[in-house]
Amino acid sequence: MHSLFLILLLLSQVISGQVQSPFSGLENQQRAPKSAYPEPIKIIDGPVHVRDPTLVYDAKGQQYIVMSTGNELLYLSSPNLTGPYVQAGSVLGNASLISSSYNPWAPDVTLIDGKFYVYYCVSRFGTQDSTIGLAISSSGEESSFHDLGGLFSTEHGNISNALDPHLVPGGEYLSYGSYFGGIYLAKLNSLTSIDQSSLPGIKIADGFPFPNAIEGSFIFHRKPWYYLFLSEGQCCGFNQHELPEDNTTE
Ligand SMILES: *[C@@H]1O[C@H](CO)[C@@H](O)[C@H](O)[C@H]1NC(C)=O
Ligand SMILES: *[C@@H]1O[C@H](CO)[C@@H](O)[C@H](O)[C@H]1NC(C)=O
Ligand SMILES: *[C@@H]1O[C@H](CO)[C@@H](O)[C@H](O)[C@H]1NC(C)=O
Secondary structure: OOOOEEOOEEOHHHHOOOOOOOOOOHHHOOOOOHHHOOOOOOOOOOOOOOEEEEEEEEOOOOEEEEEEEOOOOEEEEEOOOOOOOEEEEEOOOOOOOOOOOOOEEEEEEEEEOOEEEEEEEEEOOOOOOEEEEEEEEOOOOOOOOEEEEEEEEEOEOEOOOOOOOEEOOOOOEEEEOEOOOOEEEEEEEEOOEEOHHHOOOEEEEOOOOOOOOEEEEEEEEEOOEEEEEEEEOOOOOOOHHHOOOOOOOO
8 A cells, every 4th residue: 555644724714613625725835845844762772662652751751751542542752752651551551441341552652731631542453343532640650540431422423433533722622533524623521521512523534445544643833824834645665665756746
């Protein structure tokens, strides 16, 4: 499969309520040549596989923390952004309150007012039987996270999939979605509660048909724009020589 890549979208209109087709005009965006970007740095060595990583700087502990899919959400740390990171345990410690049969995936960590919020999901691979949950900690230390369990769920028949949560800067929305239906913004009542009446939320990016489905949304804010990153494609056989380049959109 050749088309696993990141797409950059301009989202401020969507977030302010003027929903447009998020892909219109994308083909006209200027893209820098591949040569303009440095090679990625390898920051984790050894036998640890880090999938769906999320990273936060813990100023008190003077360390960078990486969390990822794996066991009860892998927890790695390093005093240096560029690593090396060592595995220090897991975020949840025990099975998620959502399910003891399925592992939690795709953590998303944000530090707000001294508290660490880790949104994550639990799902059955290839289905919409999915739940987005939350664990919080006031120190960020391994084993210090308190699991609050599920915030909301999807099942067969829903148009979205409660997977790959991400807290949108500003704390008012959680972006989420994988394959089924694309990427959505679910409204938060507070950092620990979803506005259930607003579900499935605002659709911000359309799911492509297989094998080019989208998932793994990540949004950052740099005024005046919100930028959405996501991944497109399907396992397996990623070819790094076939990344999009210049004005190519595929
Ligand atoms: C962090 O890593 C960089 C790059 O390897 C290195 O130059 C620097 O000395 C490291 N800093 C610390 C505090 O280890
Ligand atoms: C894990 O579960 C055990 C038994 O229910 C409990 O005593 C322990 O505090 C839990 N640990 C965490 C990190 O939640
Ligand atoms: C899934 O469908 C149920 C039943 O219609 C609904 O109550 C729930 O809010 C839906 N979930 C989402 C995330 O849309």
